Amino acid sequence: MSKVQEKWVCTECGNTQSQWSGNCSACKTWNTVEKFLEAKLPKGTMLQGAGVQKPIPITQVEIGAEERFSCGFPEVDKVFGGGIVKGSLTLVGGEPGIGKSTLMIQIAKKIADSGRKVMYVTGEESLSQAALRAKRVEAEHDNVLLYQETGFSRILQQIEKIQPDFMILDSIQICHKEELSAAPGSVSQVKEIAIALMKVAKELAVTTLCIGHVTKGGDVAGPKVLEHIVDTVLEFEGDRDLEIRMLRSKKNRFGKSDEMAIFSMQEKGLKEEENPSMIFLAKRLAPQTGSVIGTILEGSRPIFIDIEALVAPSAYPTPTRKASGFDPTRLAILLAVLEKKVGMHFAAYDVFLSIAGGVKVKDPAVDLALTLSIASSFTNKPIGADLVAIGEVGLGGEVRSVHKMQNRLKEVAALGFKRVLVPKGSLKETEKYPIEVIEVSTVDEAIQKILV
Numbered sequence: 001m002s003k004v005q006e007k008w009v010c011t012e013c014g015n016t017q018s019q020w021s022g023n024c025s026a027c028k029t030w031n032t033v034e035k036f037l038e039a040k041l042p043k044g045t046m047l048q049g050a051g052v053q054k055p056i057p058i059t060q061v062e063i064g065a066e067e068r069f070s071c072g073f074p075e076v077d078k079v080f081g082g083g084i085v086k087g088s089l090t091l092v093g094g095e096p097g098i099g100k101s102t103l104m105i106q107i108a109k110k111i112a113d114s115g116r117k118v119m120y121v122t123g124e125e126s127l128s129q130a131a132l133r134a135k136r137v138e139a140e141h142d143n144v145l146l147y148q149e150t151g152f153s154r155i156l157q158q159i160e161k162i163q164p165d166f167m168i169l170d171s172i173q174i175c176h177k178e179e180l181s182a183a184p185g186s187v188s189q190v191k192e193i194a195i196a197l198m199k200v201a202k203e204l205a206v207t208t209l210c211i212g213h214v215t216k217g218g219d220v221a222g223p224k225v226l227e228h229i230v231d232t233v234l235e236f237e238g239d240r241d242l243e244i245r246m247l248r249s250k251k252n253r254f255g256k257s258d259e260m261a262i263f264s265m266q267e268k269g270l271k272e273e274e275n276p277s278m279i280f281l282a283k284r285l286a287p288q289t290g291s292v293i294g295t296i297l298e299g300s301r302p303i304f305i306d307i308e309a310l311v312a313p314s315a316y317p318t319p320t321r322k323a324s325g326f327d328p329t330r331l332a333i334l335l336a337v338l339e340k341k342v343g344m345h346f347a348a349y350d351v352f353l354s355i356a357g358g359v360k361v362k363d364p365a366v367d368l369a370l371t372l373s374i375a376s377s378f379t380n381k382p383i384g385a386d387l388v389a390i391g392e393v394g395l396g397g398e399v400r401s402v403h404k405m406q407n408r409l410k411e412v413a414a415l416g417f418k419r420v421l422v423p424k425g426s427l428k429e430t431e432k433y434p435i436e437v438i439e440v441s442t443v444d445e446a447i448q449k450i451l452v
């Protein structure tokens with residue numbers, strides 16, 4: 001019998017420490033340190049099994065062909081890097097109510113359609129709730145076996161008995177290993193279950209998707225180590241009140257990690273959107289102050305998004321700065337650039353920024369569009385909906401070039417925009433496009449050309 005050792009782990013960064021503290025000793029986040037029990041192996045255990053494997057030259061390793069299969073959604077297959085790898089373990093994270101279970105049951109049905117056996121373990125909902133959803137999205141299939149269970153050993157028994165090709169676990173936080181005293185969803189449970197699932201996936205070739213809840217910050221709840229254990233981490237996100245949903249890969253051992261699939265949530269479940277650019281812009285009617293169109297790259301594909309800013313006199317001595325879908329620190333930097341390089345003063349103004357459609361933007365190519373939207377709201381001058389702004393903004397107010405400009409410009413022309421603002425030096429690539437290309441080298445110059 002192995003001894004158990006008490007440890008404390010930070011759910012944000014995964015750092016372990018021997019004592020509790022109010023904030024994590026590594027990442028300094030508050031209230032994230034949780035107790036977990038780690039099995040302390042008896043002396044000598046580490047050496048068991050030694051000698052079975054020995055180090056061999058890398059050139060002599062036999063590389064087996066990676067077996068992949070389609071999940072039935074072409075865009076999701078792309079996110080996986082060209083289909084799901086057989087025997088892989090994927091974690092799908094997302095906020096409650098975003099549509100994780102809906103996506104999973106639809107994937108289950110499509111996989112069953114391809115002649116595979118699917119086991120859907122529903123720990124969070126009753127059988128009838130899960131079946132009702134399946135009926136609603138027309139995902140009923142005889143080869144999708146619903147199983148309501150939260151005990152891991154019983155789930156394992158059924159896996160061995162049924163031998164499904166594919167398993168969905170909804171969710172990892174509700175599942176528990178009976179032999180651990182910790183509560184379901186705790187760090188030790190989640191971690192142990194992930195390790196066990198990995199073994200099942202690899203040894204029994206059961207390709208597994210497991211749902212994970214997310215914390216306020218948007219990370220999958222449980223220790224960061226959870227993300228290290230699994231092969232692939234997907235994030236399902238979007239604005240719950242809007243119909244757009246995005247599935248993107250955050251980590252992928254078997255492919256690129258920046259691909260994204262876009263869905264819309266409809267009456268009968270999720271539908272893949274092949275032309276996502278337009279859905280993010282659909283609501284745009286006439287020129288509006290504080291609203292500018294920018295591009296982000298998702299994988300190799302440019303997507304157009306509407307960036308909205310509102311600059312309004314503040315009623316308080318400390319004005320508010322709020323950004324949804326965008327890093328607040330980056331917003332503060334861009335405001336400082338506008339203050340210093342353009343002479344717009346925001347000390348008495350609240351600034352709100354929102355990216356339409358609930359997209360979370362990381363691509364620096366939106367900097368210029370963002371800066372212009374703030375300037376437009378500040379000066380009360382509209383910018384036409386026929387214009388797209390592309391460019392990164394540096395601390396000195398300079399507009400910097402962005403990667404994949406060619407791709408972005410091709411799409412700008414294809415979608416019928418009339419004008420595009422680009423960093424100086426981009427023109428040689430763009431000569432052949434039938435749009436007005438306006439080159440700028442600083443934010444100030446961009447404002448002079450567009451807003452005045």
Ligand code: TYD
Pocket residue numbers: 094095096097098099100101102103133136137265266267268269270
């Ligand atoms: P669900 O898959 O239960 O979310 P999660 O598992 O991430 O918590 O879906 C939740 C929402 O999706 C629910 O509020 C209603 C909506 N929905 C639709 O709009 N259409 C549908 O066909 C289904 C099944 C759900």
Ligand code: MG
Pocket residue numbers: 100101102124170
């Ligand atoms: Mg659910």
